[in-house]
Amino acid sequence: MTDQIRSAKASAAVSTPKKQNEQPSAKAQSVTAPNAKAHSVTAQSANAPSAKAPVVGPNVPLSETAQATNGSGTGSSGRQHRSPRRTNSAKRPHANRRNSPLYAALDLGTNNCRLLIVRREERGFRVVDGFTRIVRLGEGLSKTGLLNDAAMDRTYDALAQCAAKLAHHAPKKYRLIATQACREAANADEFLARVKRNTGMDVEIIDQKTEARLAVTGCSDLVEKSTMGALLFDIGGGSSELAWLDFRGGRPKQNGKMATAIRSWQSLPFGVVTIAEKFGGADVSPEKFEEMVAYVAAQLRHFRGSHKLKQMIKEHPVHLIGTSGTVTTLAGLHLGLERYERSKVDGLWMSSEQLTDTMRVLQAMPYDRRMANPCIGKDRAGLIIPGCAIFEAIRREWPTKMVRIADRGLREGILISLIEADRAKSTNKRFKQKRRI
Secondary structure: OOOHHHHHHHHHHHHHOOOOOOOOOOOEEEEEEEOOOOOOOOOOOEEEEEEOOOOOOOOOHHHHHHOOOOOEEEEOOOOOOOOOOOOHHOOOOOOHHHHHEEEEEEOOOEEEEEEEEEEEEOOOEEEEEEEEEEEEOOOOOOOOOOOHHHHHHHHHHHHHHHHHHHHOOOOEEEEEEHHHHHHHHHHHHOOOOOOOOHHOOOOOOOOOOHHHHHHHHHHHHHHHHHOOOOEEEEOOOOOOEEEEEEEOOOOOOOHHHHHHHHEEEEEOOOHHHHHHHHHHHOOOHHHHHHHHHHHHHHHHOOOOOOOHHHHHHHHHOOOEEEOHHHHHHHHHHOOOOOOHHHHHHOOOEEHHOOOOOOOOHHHHHOOHHHOOOOOOOOOOOHHHHHHHHHHHHHHHHHOOOEEEEEEOOHHHHHHHHHHHHHHHHHHHHHHHHHHOO
């Protein structure tokens, strides 16, 4: 860690008060390794999950699970996160856990700033700390091509908090990425230079292909074992990524290598923020919703291999995997949760009929009721229906019977990549030492 990051810890603590939508320190949580067996409540195939008794997938405490806000566990979206139990308490590692290295990943998106810090364990990693804040960095970007001052100040404040956490935990390796808002904005480099100069954080702007691959890696263990393929979609704030996984030529042996099975991918130049700014998001009539869907559908027709994917869906078991606030919100509403619980949402199977019914209820819900709903909250109330329009366009273009919900994404993909790279390096080192002996 640089001296700048160390100093950021003190300066952020003094000059940056805790805000309502900040999610500070987390209790440690365990995470199964990407190639470990998934622990689920019920084991069912992608073709036959029960619609009446939805399958809860791997109880993997990633992402916001590790976070609590202001002592209540309620985040900026109004969600409340309950820390799930370990998936296999009988096999807890008992030796020198504190000596295991730490890793960190930061994802600076159009709407959110998220940090995850984990400790590597034998079969995965355990969440040590986390942070998420809705910063709306891309606010107004689609109209001006620039990051505005208020958005940059909000984001800088959040990044200063992240720098303090990095300085405190001093991870062995970390990767800090920025996505669509910084790819698009003409003044993004200037903003990130200010961040680096004042906090020591060197945030990397990644391209769309890298973003798609990291999303696939982060969600790899939610791909049904018996399926011949899957279409993963990540609905972001300023862009949305699609990745078609095709296993007909063989499936990667390690889930961490799942991105090698990508046959085709696409980055759509819009997300929930840009669609909301173009069409509105508070009061959306059925006609306006269909306009949103048609706008997205026009872009989906450029997906390379679209017709082959449709044919594959007709002939082979294929399912969708959705990772975004849109799909997790729909899942929470479908389950009737009084507060958002990641352990019940991540890995959930939803049928096409269940999604249609839940979207219909959501579209009929007035804006004030959306704000008051604990699975939506005031910060998502104006974005959830634009997100549903993107999701609906994808469902209509490539209809499948089932969709799997993922409450994980880029940060988890980064962490899996960093940890597996270190493990491979250690294995190679041991192999060379044995050969010398």
